[in-house]
Amino acid sequence: EDIALATSLPHFTVVVPADAPSTAALTRALFSFNGPAYLRTGRPKAPVVYANGADVAIGVANQLRDGRHATIIACGLMVAAALDAAHELSADGIEARVLDMHTIKPLDLNAVALAARQTGAIVTAEEHLLHGGLGAAVATAVAQSHPVPMRCVGLADRYAESGEGEELLVKYGLMPADIARAVREVVAAKGG
Numbered sequence: 313e314d315i316a317l318a319t320s321l322p323h324f325t326v327v328v329p330a331d332a333p334s335t336a337a338l339t340r341a342l343f344s345f346n347g348p349a350y351l352r353t354g355r356p357k358a359p360v361v362y363a364n365g366a367d368v369a370i371g372v373a374n375q376l377r378d379g380r381h382a383t384i385i386a387c388g389l390m391v392a393a394a395l396d397a398a399h400e401l402s403a404d405g406i407e408a409r410v411l412d413m414h415t416i417k418p419l420d421l422n423a424v425a426l427a428a429r430q431t432g433a434i435v436t437a438e439e440h441l442l443h444g445g446l447g448a449a450v451a452t453a454v455a456q457s458h459p460v461p462m463r464c465v466g467l468a469d470r471y472a473e474s475g476e477g478e479e480l481l482v483k484y485g486l487m488p489a490d491i492a493r494a495v496r497e498v499v500a501a502k503g504g
Contacts, residue, residue, distance in 0.1 A: 316444025318350040325349040326417040330391035331358045334366035359392040373423035379409035383427035390437040397491035428458035433498035442466040461501035463494040
């Protein structure tokens with residue numbers, strides 16, 4: 313619910329880094345940024361996505377993997393899971409583009425529209441409530457620019473329990489297999 317609350321504030325920038333290198337880079341970028349901002353980091357240690365350092369800019373999504381059948385748009389801890397899901401899907405002949413949408417607000421509308429036009433299907437993945445988070449922002453952008461089949465992977469309308477990170481990801485359906493299942497659904501919905 314923190315992202316939903318922060319994005320509702322006027323002129324507020326909301327950033328959710330994928331790993332330690334992108335957290336460092338986005339923190340530096342926010343230091344010189346003009347205006348209020350919220351930087352969200354997760355509790356569990358995130359797998360390294362940007363092994364060679366993060367080249368990130370506020371408001372600009374990073375394409376981490378190319379694909380033509382669907383696009384997975386993820387933030388935070390779910391970026392690594394999205395890459396794992398894309399790898400799993402590739403073995404089945406489904407090539408999924410992966411975007412690290414580290415800035416939830418302002419959302420990179422151009423990247424979303426381009427992904428919708430080029431791949432024809434979108435899945436979002438976030439460690440947040442489905443209401444008011446990345447999925448909701450992307451769904452609004454897709455509806456206004458280029459409507460395509462879409463699914464959102466995230467928490468249903470409930471408070472999450474406390475516990476071990478991996479156990480909670482499994483419990484709430486936030487694993488690579490859950491993302492891959494959603495991608496298969498949107499690819500089927502668009503007709504291949």
